Amino acid sequence: MTEKPVAVLALYPSAQALLDAVPRVRERGLGRLEAYTPFPVHGLDEALGLKRSPLGAMVFGMGILGAFLALVFQWWTSAVDYPVRIGGKALFSWQAFVPIMFEVMVLLAAFTAGLGMLFLLNRLPWFGHPILHTRAIAAITRDRFALAIEADGGELDVEAAREALAAAGGEAVEVVHAYTAPEGKRTVFPWREVAGVLVACIVAGVVTFYGIRLFPVLPPMGHMEVQNKAVAFRGMRSPVAGTVARGHLPLPVADVGEADAVLVNPLPRTPETLARGRLRYEQSCELCHGPLGQGKTALSEAYQAQPANLQSATIRDYGDGRLFYVVSYGFSNMPGYAVDLSVDDRWAAVHYVRALQRSQNAREEDLP
């Protein structure tokens, strides 16, 4: 024990004895006084001259901040970034935002109260605190009350402190030294064990991840995606056997190859048809194929998808019938749109796709 003593500590049998001892030791002015008790003792803060905890103001501030942040966030998402009108209500309908403001206020305030108290004000966790390594700590957490004179930066007069504590009725006076970890161990906190648990978690995660990849015990969950596969002319329920739903006559074509030969666009190419086709294109096609049909959108990038480029030479050479067939039945990853778009809507969309193609490959006579 070559280090300087940091505190002298004595045990008292009851809260009353501790409280009686505090003023007697305090008037000697030997250092910073600190009491260690198994439970909060009434009147001890005043006897030690401790200030009120600032926690109330912190919690109040964070609560207000939480409510404010929740309001701003809900306003920004609902009225600015993603304005969707729901139930005919104003985009910034603050009344509906109150419950979440309240919850976020409580959440922030409670975390400030709990974690702020532990980590900020009390500076926990502190596994190397000298008091934790005294003989007295077992009694302190059980039923004894300790008073300590601590060095507080300056020199500690050990003999005077010892005498003052004993004179005030203290027993088992103990000189406390700064904590030094035993040989081969740096701190009392079991870093090695915690690190071991972390490494074990990571190893287990990696093994599980690649284990499942290499040995697929679980088959790919294809059966759960049934609802996503659009079966043409069928909604969630099968039609009554032997009937055809109105507006859903089957196409007289068995194969995509025959489509051009059999199907002819019945709609005239008028401004009204093009407007209708444009509307349907924007609603159903544009999300993947893009506004100009080039097959490049933010969505296709995000999902690594490759929607067809409608401006490509191949597709420009397709006949109207073939385009109509693909819109109806789908192609590759693209689902059929027969359920969403009526026959005329699909033909109008085909007209609009032709117009789009022409717009990007204009001939000289197209110029006015």
Place this chain on the structure above:
Amino acid sequence: MSHEAVLQALEPMPLVEGEVTPASLDDQVLAFPERKPPRAWFIAFAVTSAIFLVGVALIGYSFYRGVGVWGNNSPVFWGFPIVNFVFWVGIGHAGTLISAILFIFRKRWRNAIARFAEAMTLFALACAAIFPLIHVGRPWFAYWLFPYPNERALWVNFRSPLLWDVFAVSTYFSVSLLFWYLGMVPDLASMRERTRSKFRRFFYTVFSLGWRGSSRNWRHFEKAYLLLAGLATGLVLSVHSVVSFDFAVSVVPGWHMTIFPPYFVTGAIFAGFAMVVLVLAPVRRIMNLTNLITMHHLEVMNKVILAMACLMGYSYFMEGFTAWYSQNIFIHHIFARYVTGPYGWAGILTLTCNVLIPQLLWVRRFRRSIPVMIFVSVAVTVGMWFERFVIFLVSLHQDFLPSSWGFYKPTLVDYGILLGSFGLFFTLVLLFARMLPVIATTEVKVDLPGSQPVHQHPGDHHD
């Protein structure tokens, strides 16, 4: 009543029986994790965890086959999952009420039961969380419920009560967990110092964060505990109100009522207290805690149950009156369905269990009788489950158009998952009883006779 009898009734009840000192308290309560559990514990654990595994297996089956294996179908899309969710969230309310509201009111008898009740809150919320998760059908996408920046450039709809519910329940769980843990830190420090097992010492060292009981720490700790109690008080009242908004904000007859929030909160406290009595009555005997959780504690809780039963009766009456006064044939129809027709038995059962049977507790002898209070608690638990069943399912199965009426019938899988949630709850209770301090020893020590200084110094405040 004579003069003496009145004075005697006004005496504050003793918080403990026999002589209890801080040291004896530690030796009694904190010693459980150090001892090998009795054989009965292992048997109970095997039974509850087997029941839990049945639930897990059936949830797995539901995912494999799809949620079509449940009874949910048009028009009752909210079947057992919503009933069980609201039931379990309600059970959780007693813990926070005991630990927070009774703390604010300085009801010192709460100290002995607060820890157990708070733990039950957390376990009940864990059970509750299962049901919305499995009900969405694809629980691996459950994080979509939270507003986070995503590649779909979408935000959640903050005007929906279902989203408020997500925030309310998750906040409630976080704050309850914090409150429970915070109160436990000094107890864990005591266990850290007394344990001889190296493994447990590691565990308690980490989780007690090096708590050393210094008066500067206590000063902040007490303040934090008081503030958390205040915050949790607002929270406990808000959570079940928000849960009731799921229904009250809709226009379904039988749901669209202004009485729903207070009515739900009352029911939640009612069900929660019944569950606390149901668990503590046997636990105090089995774990030899009868001197700490005394008959007085149970009696006070039974009084709360009685008061809540009367409030429930008033709520039912008021709900019926509002329905009648509305002069709306759809609401009249649904309310008639609550006690007549194919689901009528469930409504009658609810009224019997929640209003009639608890009236037994007016008799002092019954309030202090273990068999009677267990009977009443079981009745209340059953009754409160069926209350949710009646409110949610009856309103849904017949709506405005008779052509879209239907009948809801749960399947065996539904019952199995409900049973499994009880298995999870009691498994967690059993683990808690053997691993952590079941009584908040620090809080009980504060109020033991003779533990606080008698005479104080000038300028001190008096409690």
